[in-house]
Amino acid sequence: MDRFVFLTLDGLSRGAVYAAFALALVLIWRAARIVNFAQGAMAVATAYVAYSVSAATGSYWLGFLAALAAGLLLGAAVDLAVMRFVDHRSPLNPVIVALGLVLLIQAVLGMVYGNEFLPAEAPFSRSALTVAGVAVLSPYDLFAFAAVGVVVVGLAWIFTRTAVGLRMRAAAFAPEVSRLLGVNVGGMLTLGWALASGVGALAGMLVIPTELGLHPHAMDLVFVSAFTAAVVGGLDSPPGAVVGGLAVGLLLSYVSGYAGSDLTPLAVLVLLLAVLLVRPGGLFAPVAARRV
Amino acid sequence: MSGDDLLVVRGLVAGYGAAPVLHGVDLTVPAGTIAAVVGANGAGKTTLLRALSGMLRPLAGRVALAGDDLRGVPVEQLVRRGMAHVPEGRGVVGELTVDENLRLGGLWRRDRADATRALDEVYQLFEPLARRRRHLGHQLSGGERQMLALGRALVGRPRLLLLDEPSLGLAPRVVAQTMALLRQLREATGLTVLLVEQNVRSALSVADQGVVMALGRVVSTAPAARLRDDDDLRHAYLGF
Amino acid sequence: MSATRAAAPPRTPAPDAGPGPAGGRRVPTLLRHLAVAAVAALLLTAVSYGLDPFRNFQLATVAAYLCATAGLTVLTGLNGQLSLGHGALMATGAYTVAFCQTAFLDAGLTGGWWLALSLAAAVLAALAVGAVVGVAAARLRGPYLAGVTLAVAVVVPALTVTFDGVFNGEQGLSVPVEPPPAGLGPYFPYERWQLWVAAAATLLALVLLANLVRSRYGRTFRAVRDDEVAARLAGIHVARTQVLAFVVSAAGAGLGGALLAVLAQSVSPGAFSLTLSLFLLMAVVIGGLGSLAGALWGAVLLVVLPDLTHTLTEQFTLSPAVAQRMEGNLPLAIFGVTLIVVMIAAPGGVQGLLARLGRALAARLPGRRRS
Numbered sequence: 001m002d003r004f005v006f007l008t009l010d011g012l013s014r015g016a017v018y019a020a021f022a023l024a025l026v027l028i029w030r031a032a033r034i035v036n037f038a039q040g041a042m043a044v045a046t047a048y049v050a051y052s053v054s055a056a057t058g059s060y061w062l063g064f065l066a067a068l069a070a071g072l073l074l075g076a077a078v079d080l081a082v083m084r085f086v087d088h089r090s091p092l093n094p095v096i097v098a099l100g101l102v103l104l105i106q107a108v109l110g111m112v113y114g115n116e117f118l119p120a121e122a123p124f125s126r127s128a129l130t131v132a133g134v135a136v137l138s139p140y141d142l143f144a145f146a147a148v149g150v151v152v153v154g155l156a157w158i159f160t161r162t163a164v165g166l167r168m169r170a171a172a173f174a175p176e177v178s179r180l181l182g183v184n185v186g187g188m189l190t191l192g193w194a195l196a197s198g199v200g201a202l203a204g205m206l207v208i209p210t211e212l213g214l215h216p217h218a219m220d221l222v223f224v225s226a227f228t229a230a231v232v233g234g235l236d237s238p239p240g241a242v243v244g245g246l247a248v249g250l251l252l253s254y255v256s257g258y259a260g261s262d263l264t265p266l267a268v269l270v271l272l273l274a275v276l277l278v279r280p281g282g283l284f285a286p287v288a289a290r291r292v
Numbered sequence: 293m294s295g296d297d298l299l300v301v302r303g304l305v306a307g308y309g310a311a312p313v314l315h316g317v318d319l320t321v322p323a324g325t326i327a328a329v330v331g332a333n334g335a336g337k338t339t340l341l342r343a344l345s346g347m348l349r350p351l352a353g354r355v356a357l358a359g360d361d362l363r364g365v366p367v368e369q370l371v372r373r374g375m376a377h378v379p380e381g382r383g384v385v386g387e388l389t390v391d392e393n394l395r396l397g398g399l400w401r402r403d404r405a406d407a408t409r410a411l412d413e414v415y416q417l418f419e420p421l422a423r424r425r426r427h428l429g430h431q432l433s434g435g436e437r438q439m440l441a442l443g444r445a446l447v448g449r450p451r452l453l454l455l456d457e458p459s460l461g462l463a464p465r466v467v468a469q470t471m472a473l474l475r476q477l478r479e480a481t482g483l484t485v486l487l488v489e490q491n492v493r494s495a496l497s498v499a500d501q502g503v504v505m506a507l508g509r510v511v512s513t514a515p516a517a518r519l520r521d522d523d524d525l526r527h528a529y530l531g532f
Numbered sequence: 533m534s535a536t537r538a539a540a541p542p543r544t545p546a547p548d549a550g551p552g553p554a555g556g557r558r559v560p561t562l563l564r565h566l567a568v569a570a571v572a573a574l575l576l577t578a579v580s581y582g583l584d585p586f587r588n589f590q591l592a593t594v595a596a597y598l599c600a601t602a603g604l605t606v607l608t609g610l611n612g613q614l615s616l617g618h619g620a621l622m623a624t625g626a627y628t629v630a631f632c633q634t635a636f637l638d639a640g641l642t643g644g645w646w647l648a649l650s651l652a653a654a655v656l657a658a659l660a661v662g663a664v665v666g667v668a669a670a671r672l673r674g675p676y677l678a679g680v681t682l683a684v685a686v687v688v689p690a691l692t693v694t695f696d697g698v699f700n701g702e703q704g705l706s707v708p709v710e711p712p713p714a715g716l717g718p719y720f721p722y723e724r725w726q727l728w729v730a731a732a733a734t735l736l737a738l739v740l741l742a743n744l745v746r747s748r749y750g751r752t753f754r755a756v757r758d759d760e761v762a763a764r765l766a767g768i769h770v771a772r773t774q775v776l777a778f779v780v781s782a783a784g785a786g787l788g789g790a791l792l793a794v795l796a797q798s799v800s801p802g803a804f805s806l807t808l809s810l811f812l813l814m815a816v817v818i819g820g821l822g823s824l825a826g827a828l829w830g831a832v833l834l835v836v837l838p839d840l841t842h843t844l845t846e847q848f849t850l851s852p853a854v855a856q857r858m859e860g861n862l863p864l865a866i867f868g869v870t871l872i873v874v875m876i877a878a879p880g881g882v883q884g885l886l887a888r889l890g891r892a893l894a895a896r897l898p899g900r901r902r903s
Contacts, residue, residue, distance in 0.1 A: 034675075035678065082872060082876075086875065091675060092608070092612070092614050092674070095675060096813065096871065097871070097875045099810050099871065100867075100868045100875065101872065102868070103807070103865070103867050104872070106861075106864065107861040107863075107865035110860060111858060111865065114853075115857070115860060163395075167396075169387070169388065170388060174383060174385045177383035177385060180347070180379065180383070181371060181400070183368060183396070183399070185368070217806075224682060224686050231679065262690075262694040265687040265691075265694075266690075266691065266694065268683065268687065269684065272680060273668055273680060276668070
């Protein structure tokens, strides 16, 4: 029972990070109808920025802020310099371009930092606190929860309560009409990319210290898990992404706790296939959406 | 050409791809009047509106709004110059609520106080919308969508309103109400309207000026009353 | 496919079928492809004597990649399904060959034909896995399909560690391969023999694929790619067509992976990472989606570009550590940039550019061939 409690809490804290990352995917999907397959590589790049800034200043938090800022900038840059020029008529094109970005970003990181694992610092202890004799969450897990919570609430506030959020939603749903109403649709799209990439950077900063360390490929499997989370929740639904992220985190925690951590990649694949084959629109979609 | 002409179009050529649909359209709409563009399917009426509001980049010609050349002005800037375009199918954003749709119409305005005032006025003008503020756009009936699209344009307090097929898919009673409303707005606020319609009778009943288009050109411009009553003209250009 | 078909103009470079009077008989597709393959085989044999062993090995590697890129071309270019998981399918073929060759060796079965049997088994194994993935893929579209195949590409190599009792983890397995037949003489270079084996298998696979592409099935592939609804209305069973395309494509990838394993005489998960899958996609895109000739360009690029960057980095005096980073990553960076630029600037790829060039030249030479 204690183990179950521990695995559940651990799964939720992992899941919070997947939720943030899935949210980043959903933001771009909603804004641009692109699944950003470069999201993982972009997040890793910002984590390397944090690594350099922290190494230069000796402060984790300066590195953390630098990563978020780099995330915002990188997202905007990817939109303005690359995605803006891609012919979106075939859905294959943006996917292929994003994969080109993956190759490019990972290669540049490898050239600058090398292809070895670098140590990734955690700002709080990662050893679990015990409450009434039961191992529960670590201070770091609590930090991750709080950070993701702030982001989720912040994004919800931006999108539902602010003028710029209304503009962003309108631009995503009806670009032509929005332009007629004076909305700078291109600008909103860039802003969406920046926000999503910033959220992705946060997720990367949170997840990398819990894995093997900093590496150009550090987010490959995280990306697959987060994509699965986004699909579980439905690519169009931000709340779905959060729930999906938590669900995937729980699943992975149970699988690795009860069946062995080697099996988690397989579990992700099985879950992804199962959800897509049973409910292609995600568990939260009213109807099974099948895009042709 | 008097200084009171709000919209002046000269030699406008526009189309999709390389083949133009409009072959040099000339058009003048005096301020505070309603002009109805009528003509058969495929005459280029919708294309004309799309070219005017910049959704379609003109290949040649000149469009001036209140004397200002609109060449090179981005679509999203036109609303700031006083042009509102209610597109065909009306462009209600189905995923947003009625209130959000309406607020969207005034987001660009610096004068927030007046934007709020304009919003309230629209709610007074269209009672049903006030009752359905929190409903999503796609939950509305056709008539309500019409009100929403028109109301959203009015929140921006435009000088020139481009209306594409407002009667499409609506009951005759609703069409009559819409036309009457246009007349009322013109009297009350001096609104200028360029109206594109298949429904020639109701369009000409409200308009001051009738513009007949055929095959991408303006073939006749006449006072709406004359077009309506002159059987020869009507036969020649409108086929009934 | 024996009947002469009046189909779309051939996309694969065909030999001049004779100018003949307009409307004259055309050489049957299969014969034409066989003729091309025979010419290619003769050329390759001649070339294999002229090149040093390293170049022979490189050509053999091109042949192995060509199987995979041709398979992916059929899937993505002709049928419009994106697969980021072909690296995993290649791994399937590679591991199957390793198992078979080891089993044959343990059973004391020697002789060249057993290798052919191993390769056939590899194709069958990839075919089976491809059928499973294909059935799922047929129900998925666009980014969903990309996501699932990406998951396959990431997860399948990890399985070799999960079940390391079978696959021996990161270390991988060795692939015992026999030396060239004694009949070729005692001093026959091993690399030349490798090229012969790889080229023979690849040419066979290409002839089959080229025929498929020109056949009724090829047309249904394209019809489904261009407009699923229209294809369905025309009586095409869309899902079945998509599964078939996936299976054919997987078989190509399996053969390619198997040949790579035979060439390297070993197989390990590191060789079939996500990056390999992305490389394949890049090769297909750059070569030109939808053309088997484009697949050839892509395969050549996969082998030549790393070689070029190696030569390039050697031009600069770099510290060993920096040189190593550059060598490992520069090709990746170039691939990535190329992928982006080609996708934005020239979606037709190299083959598209060549075709345009060819048409421009043909227009300058009136009286010559029409197409």
